[in-house]
Amino acid sequence: MAYKILMVDDEPILTELLSTHLQDHGYTVSVANSSDEALAKLNTKPNLILLDINMPGMDGLELCKVIRNHIVCPILFLTARITEQDKVNGLRAGGDDYITKPFGLQELIARIEAHLRRDERNNRPPEVVTSQGLIINLSDRKIFWNEQELSFSKREFDIIEFLSSNPNQVFDKERIYEAVWGYDAEGDSNVIKEHIRKIRAKLMQASGSEYIETVWGMGYRWKK
Amino acid sequence: MAYKILMVDDEPILTELLSTHLQDHGYTVSVANSSDEALAKLNTKPNLILLDINMPGMDGLELCKVIRNHIVCPILFLTARITEQDKVNGLRAGGDDYITKPFGLQELIARIEAHLRRDERNNRPPEVVTSQGLIINLSDRKIFWNEQELSFSKREFDIIEFLSSNPNQVFDKERIYEAVWGYDAEGDSNVIKEHIRKIRAKLMQASGSEYIETVWGMGYRWKK
DNA sequence: TATGACCTTGACGAAATTTTGACTTTCTCC
DNA sequence: GGAGAAAGTCAAAATTTCGTCAAGGTCATA
Numbered sequence: 001m002a003y004k005i006l007m008v009d010d011e012p013i014l015t016e017l018l019s020t021h022l023q024d025h026g027y028t029v030s031v032a033n034s035s036d037e038a039l040a041k042l043n044t045k046p047n048l049i050l051l052d053i054n055m056p057g058m059d060g061l062e063l064c065k066v067i068r069n070h071i072v073c074p075i076l077f078l079t080a081r082i083t084e085q086d087k088v089n090g091l092r093a094g095g096d097d098y099i100t101k102p103f104g105l106q107e108l109i110a111r112i113e114a115h116l117r118r119d120e121r122n123n124r125p126p127e128v129v130t131s132q133g134l135i136i137n138l139s140d141r142k143i144f145w146n147e148q149e150l151s152f153s154k155r156e157f158d159i160i161e162f163l164s165s166n167p168n169q170v171f172d173k174e175r176i177y178e179a180v181w182g183y184d185a186e187g188d189s190n191v192i193k194e195h196i197r198k199i200r201a202k203l204m205q206a207s208g209s210e211y212i213e214t215v216w217g218m219g220y221r222w223k224k
Numbered sequence: 225m226a227y228k229i230l231m232v233d234d235e236p237i238l239t240e241l242l243s244t245h246l247q248d249h250g251y252t253v254s255v256a257n258s259s260d261e262a263l264a265k266l267n268t269k270p271n272l273i274l275l276d277i278n279m280p281g282m283d284g285l286e287l288c289k290v291i292r293n294h295i296v297c298p299i300l301f302l303t304a305r306i307t308e309q310d311k312v313n314g315l316r317a318g319g320d321d322y323i324t325k326p327f328g329l330q331e332l333i334a335r336i337e338a339h340l341r342r343d344e345r346n347n348r349p350p351e352v353v354t355s356q357g358l359i360i361n362l363s364d365r366k367i368f369w370n371e372q373e374l375s376f377s378k379r380e381f382d383i384i385e386f387l388s389s390n391p392n393q394v395f396d397k398e399r400i401y402e403a404v405w406g407y408d409a410e411g412d413s414n415v416i417k418e419h420i421r422k423i424r425a426k427l428m429q430a431s432g433s434e435y436i437e438t439v440w441g442m443g444y445r446w447k448k
Numbered sequence: 449t450a451t452g453a454c455c456t457t458g459a460c461g462a463a464a465t466t467t468t469g470a471c472t473t474t475c476t477c478c
Numbered sequence: 479g480g481a482g483a484a485a486g487t488c489a490a491a492a493t494t495t496c497g498t499c500a501a502g503g504t505c506a507t508a
Contacts, residue, residue, distance in 0.1 A: 155455070
């Protein structure tokens with residue numbers, strides 16, 4: 001499937017030119033000419049973001065910080081200025097790389113490919129999910145808090161696996177039941193509540209922190 | 225509208241049997257007895273694909289990869305073998321689930337329904353962002369004012385979701401009730417007024433601005 | 449068959465949300 | 479400006495959902 005790139009720049013001429021070029025290289029490109037538009041287009045779950053630093057309103061650095069609250073993917077700054085300070089600011093804001101204008105199209109493509117490759121490697125089989133010092137090894141079905149291994153039953157582990165693999169998303173009880181048991185729950189059931197309770201108790205005892213959050217009236221979410 | 229299912233299997237007996245069964249459950253079914261036929265029938269835009277792994281010529285896994293280049297929808301493998309390696313191969317190829325032969329028809333229907341529901345959920349309306357730093361993340365059901373997360377109850381969030389997804393449009397109370405509660409309000413009710421009040425108070429406290437406008441005698445409108 | 453871990457269920461109090469009803473304020477039209 | 483309708487406010491009642499506990503059921507294993 002084609003990689004999706006979100007390009008954020010307030011110069012329509014540039015965005016048009018670049019998006020054509022990127023599309024020629026097989027990427028799916030969506031363009032945002034302002035920060036608001038960029039935020040609105042985050043839902044397309046881009047694999048990589050190209051971000052102009054100089055923009056009216058919320059500038060690229062600010063935007064980068066906000067984006068980082070929502071999704072994880074390589075963010076490359078397009079910028080004219082590139083002092084040491086810019087670099088620091090950019091990295092602090094959560095950026096991954098810089099490309100100084102004017103830049104060669106070859107270089108742009110090369111850098112994009114490099115970052116996507118790296119990202120791919122990093123996001124590979126989520127065999128291990130880590131979360132606030134907790135290590136969840138999905139292939140071994142083992143969970144560690146620091147050096148100490150915690151013990152969970154099958155159902156408990158399945159629930160943890162499901163929730164922690166989809167952090168921050170809210171799932172209602174039916175959805176969890178469906179995901180873990182593999183079929184629909186009949187009527188109202190207490191099973192999930194009870195398992196969640198057991199899981200919480202074990203995690204709290206070991207780590208002292210909350211991992212599963214209740215979203216009242218909606219379900220549960222794994223805090224990341 | 226009936227969901228469309230594309231079934232790909234080289235055993236005519238099986239496909240005939242299954243397609244009848246699926247049709248009895250209200251699905252529109254198209255059958256392909258070979259990979260080539262399957263590719264040719266992709267243009268029917270199925271909502272879900274059932275794919276036999278073992279087929280002469282291009283096998284199910286190969287076919288799956290190719291399909292993935294064209295459309296996005298749940299792909300369920302029908303398979304006799306199901307080792308860990310198969311599972312990995314299948315996931316790598318872009319499959320969503322496995323059903324091992326022989327399987328019960330009940331189970332098949334249940335899984336199909338589950339995947340269609342999930343797919344529906346994932347393809348939800350996009351995240352919405354209004355100007356001035358308010359970010360409404362529909363999939364996580366989180367709302368941010370700049371860096372700060374605001375808290376809303378289920379109904380409150382649902383109303384915000386509905387209005388903000390249709391900015392600048394005016395909806396009367398009945399319409400909102402219908403959209404959020406899922407059924408019609410009986411008689412005049414204060415419920416909407418009250419929820420709107422709570423929402424406004426929270427948004428005002430955090431951001432200092434009005435997002436919901438009253439259109440007197442008509443209803444409410446999300447200002448964008 | 450006995451044992452123990454695990455899964456499931458029903459009941460109940462606590463907590464949070466939702467709804468209601470009475471009342472006040474605001475707006476429109478005459 | 480005043481009457482009437484629509485919208486806003488507030489507190490309290492009604493309802494829903496959640497967390498917890500105790501107990502019964504199931505399953506694999508010794």
